[in-house]
């Protein structure tokens with residue numbers, strides 16, 4: 190059986206797989222729930238006011254002529270509908286979320302408490318600067334921490350996510366090249382192991398993207414990269430630690446070569462939690478790097494945000510960063526450097542990325558997280574994230590193919606593949622089996638450099654007991670996949686929905702509900 194040092198023991202499998210279906214479709218306290226349109230009716234309403242006098246409409250010919258078509262439900266029906274749906278969500282507050290490259294980790298409630306203090310939560314971005322000195326102080330203090338932790342020169346706080354930060358960094362690089370009269374540098378080199386947002390960002394900013402291959406141990410092929418450098422190369426974008434969960438040991442050498450060839454180095458720092466307090470990207474020659482506050486510095490994420498992706502900048506790039514930014518004056522007062530003053534202070538800025546100053550709630554959470562950990566605590570974050578990932582890697586390498594395990598320890602995430610599974614079994618089957626075991630699946634089929642990849646990022650916040658339970662579950666599923674257990678092919682058996690046609694859903698998404706009559710007509 191699995192490594193079980195913490196004393197956690199698997200219980201007997203849940204009964205119910207062969208039970209007769211229930212009258213309601215519910216499975217014990219796991220309740221089925223139809224769409225709200227299927228339970229409510231446009232004929233009923235949750236309120237019983239008598240119709241009042243209808244005031245004259247001022248909408249002119251914009252007045253709605255057909256009924257709005259919203260289902261009417263009582264308050265209790267509405268509350269139950271959404272509560273039932275909420276119980277079908279998997280969440281970091283329910284269990285381990287091993288998604289690689291996502292850093293789904295516990296968000297200490299202290300950060301929430303601080304972010305919700307009225308003095309922070311209720312400020313308005315258009316308030317006069319003198320009335321929000323505390324909020325600006327938080328932004329400024331966080332900026333100072335980010336600069337210090339990364340060994341960089343400046344930071345743009347306003348980007349609202351990792352990918353948005355990448356765009357910010359690439360636009361700063363573009364502005365710097367144009368200022369030098371080298372706008373003809375149009376190529377951005379992106380290693381195969383990069384996160385998908387990197388090539389997308391470079392293409393979006395008008396650059397041509399060229400792939401750089403990975404070598405056999407999952408890192409950038411440095412020789413191939415050096416060979417490609419030249420007068421048409423604007424920048425390289427390197428994820429470090431990369432999406433194989435490995436540290437790019439040659440980064441300093443790569444930076445020196447890129448600089449010598451007249452280009453800039455963009456580092457994707459979304460995985461900063463693996464190195465925070467241990468490595469300063471500025472020392473590795475990085476010119477621009479985004480930090481995902483919603484990953485490294487906690488904060489809930491997933492489900493569309495909110496995120497925050499500040500970008501630290503080297504001395505060479507800082508003058509080209511976006512507005513606005515904060516600056517602490519000699520008298521302690523914090524000034525917001527906006528367009529109006531930029532003529533003198535920041536003439537080379539590429540412009541503005543967002544309407545206001547960024548995600549205030551994220552800034553407060555991140556600063557609360559940083560201050561509650563302290564410098565030594567942050568270092569421990571990186572050490573624990575790496576320790577946990579290596580614990581997962583070494584506990585499973587005997588049962589799962591681990592393509593880079595021979596290359597030494599991993600960083601914050603462990604990578605496995607489906608090599609060795611019985612014919613017809615793949616990563617998706619292991620993922621579906623994990624759902625039956627009560628876990629959100631790991632990242633699947635990414636990064637592309639590993640066939641049938643399974644990328645597991647346990648993060649530093651999981652206990653050894655939680656890791657042991659997860660390892661036991663993945664071990665059991667892997668053993669079933671290797672043995673060709675047919676019931677794994679139809680997993681999950683205990684979830685409200687089993688295998689969906691994901692290709693059909695992606696190719697022909699049905700985004701609006703239509704009454705069954707109309708659906709039947711459409712099918713004819």
Ligand SMILES: *Cc1c(COP(=O)(O)O)cnc(C)c1O
Nearest residue numbers: 290350351352384386457459496
């Ligand atoms: C998460 C992530 C991103 C993108 O960040 P978003 O906030 O989702 O835009 C980019 N690169 C890496 C390596 C990541 O892990």
